Amino acid sequence: MVDVKLLGLWYSPASHKVEWALKLKGVKYEFIEENLQNKSPLLLESNPIHKKIPILIHNGKPICESMIILEYIDEIFEGPFILPKDPYDRALARFWAKFLDDKVGAVVNTFFHKGEEQEKSKEEVYEMLKILDNELKGKKFFVGDKFGYADMAANFVGYWLGVFQEASGVVLVTSEKFSNFCAWRDEYINCSQVKEYLPPRNDLLAFVEARSQASASKA
Missing domain, CATH: 3.40.30.10 (Glutaredoxin)
Structure with a gap:
């Protein structure tokens, strides 16, 4: 049962x-x-x-x-640890997870709002990307050498953000502006620990495109 x-x-x-x-x-x-x-x-x-x-x-x-x-x-539940066992690394993982979780709303607003609200959200997202670009230089994971808690929290910026960009035509991330972030993102979505747990990109893209069109028609 x-x-x-x-x-x-x-x-x-x-x-x-x-x-x-x-x-x-x-x-x-x-x-x-x-x-x-x-x-x-x-x-x-x-x-x-x-x-x-x-x-x-x-x-x-x-x-x-x-x-x-x-x-x-x-x-x-038994099994591989999600949070690091080292107290300092565990605190770092929680910090980055909260940072990433707190920014989801701003990212969504950038794609589905217009005018002043969109511009304000764009500024917040750019600041987030600058911070992440600096933090992720030469890093495979957010904390230590193992995939875990903060990396799960990063799924929105690592995967969904690119889909939102393609669906809406609003470009926030380029390799010229955020080279470290883009290098991390490409490694992130293609590593075995990530790839098998993500929804099919084409299905997700079609869904977000439909939502973007519906949002535009109401504007």
């Missing part, structure tokens, strides 16, 4: 972070695709405060917020 359920969306980077962790640990789980326009009673009951995905349900108990879920999975 399956005692682990994941409520999520196939195109959500937050959902994929959790799936990543479960697969890394070898945990069998049931994935339940949600519809955010018609949220299920299970979603609303499991996350009554924020009413959003992903939600992990383990033995009937819900855990919310993707980065919190990752730490729960790391603590409760």
Whole structure:
């Protein structure tokens, strides 16, 4: 009997972070695709405060917020460690994970908003990219020599950002401006620990293009 359920969306980077962790640990789980326009009673009951995905349900108990879920999975299930065991490295991983998680909204706003709000978001994203470009110089992973917590948090900038750029025509990242980031990104999305856990790019691109067109028609 399956005692682990994941409520999520196939195109959500937050959902994929959790799936990543479960697969890394070898945990069998049931994935339940949600519809955010018609949220299920299970979603609303499991996350009554924020009413959003992903939600992990383990033995009937819900855990919310993707980065919190990752730490729960790391603590409760056997298998490769997601967070580093060294306290300093663990603190660094949490720092970069929070930094990356906090910037998702600005990136999304850059592609789906116009005018002043878009320009403000662009400035924030450029500052983020400058910081990452400096941090990632010559690095394979964010912390230490093993793939882990911060690298899972980086899936949005490592993969989804490029898809959003292609779908919208709004270009934020070029190798001329951010050479270290681009070198890291190319290595990141092609390494075996990442590639097998990402949604098919063509499917994701088609979805984001449709969403971009719908957003443009409402502007």
